[in-house]
Amino acid sequence: MNYFGMFVKYWQPGQVKTRLASAIGASNAALVYRAFVVALARRLETVADRRILCFAPKQRQVAFDELAEPVWTALPQSDGDLGNRMSSFFDDAFQSGADRVVLIGSDSPTLPIEYITRTFEMLAQDDVVLGPTPDGGYYLIGARGATPPVFEGVAWSTPDVFAQTIERLRAASLTYEQLPSWYDVDERADLIRLRDELLQLETGESWRETLLAAVQEVL
Numbered sequence: 001m002n003y004f005g006m007f008v009k010y011w012q013p014g015q016v017k018t019r020l021a022s023a024i025g026a027s028n029a030a031l032v033y034r035a036f037v038v039a040l041a042r043r044l045e046t047v048a049d050r051r052i053l054c055f056a057p058k059q060r061q062v063a064f065d066e067l068a069e070p071v072w073t074a075l076p077q078s079d080g081d082l083g084n085r086m087s088s089f090f091d092d093a094f095q096s097g098a099d100r101v102v103l104i105g106s107d108s109p110t111l112p113i114e115y116i117t118r119t120f121e122m123l124a125q126d127d128v129v130l131g132p133t134p135d136g137g138y139y140l141i142g143a144r145g146a147t148p149p150v151f152e153g154v155a156w157s158t159p160d161v162f163a164q165t166i167e168r169l170r171a172a173s174l175t176y177e178q179l180p181s182w183y184d185v186d187e188r189a190d191l192i193r194l195r196d197e198l199l200q201l202e203t204g205e206s207w208r209e210t211l212l213a214a215v216q217e218v219l
Contacts (some may be wrong), residue, residue: 003098035214
C-alpha cells in the first residue's frame with residue numbers, strides 16, 4: 001500500500017508562516033497559508049492508496065475533517081519536536097500496513113505531482129527518497145519498509161537539515177535517491193515567485209484561480 005501524508009497547521013494568525021508574516025502581516029500570512037493547504041489537498045487527492053492530513057494542533061479536528069472529506073483522512077500530529085512528529089507519522093503508517101510512505105509539508109503549493117508519483121516508484125529500489133529545498137532542508141521524505149533512523153539529532157529549521165539527514169542515511173547503510181530541488185514559500189520573494197508561476201501556469205483547474213487570488217490579495 002502506498003501511504004501519503006501532508007503535515008499541516010491550523011491557519012491561526014501569528015502561528016503560521018511567521019517569516020512571511022514579518023513582511024505581509026500575520027493575518028495575510030495566515031490567509032495565504034490556508035490557501036496553500038486547500039490547493040495541495042485538492043491537487044493531491046489521488047496520489048496514493050491512502051492520504052492523511054496530519055494536522056496540528058489537536059483541538060482543530062473539526063476544521064481539518066471538513067477540509068479532508070471525502071478523499072483524505074485527518075489525523076492529529078503527535079507531540080514533540082518536528083523529528084518526533086515525523087518519526088511517529090512513519091511508525092503509524094507502517095504499523096497500519098503501508099509498504100511505501102511519503103510525507104511532505106504544506107509550504108510548496110505548486111510542488112509537481114510527478115515528484116510524488118516518482119517517489120513511490122523510486123521506493124521500489126531505494127530505501128529512502130528526499131526532495132531538497134534551496135535553504136538546506138527538504139520538502140519531501142519517503143521510505144519503504146520501516147521508519148528510517150533520520151529524525152533524531154537533526155538541527156531542525158537550520159540550513160544543515162538535508163546534509164545531516166544524508167549523514168544518517170549513510171551511517172545506517174541505507175540506499176537513497178534525491179529528487180530535483182523545489183522551493184518553500186517562506187519569504188515575500190518566494191510569494192512573488194509563486195504568483196508569477198501561477199500566472200504562467202496553463203490549467204483550468206479551480207485550485208489555481210483560488211490560490212492566485214489569495215496570493216494577489218496579500219501582495
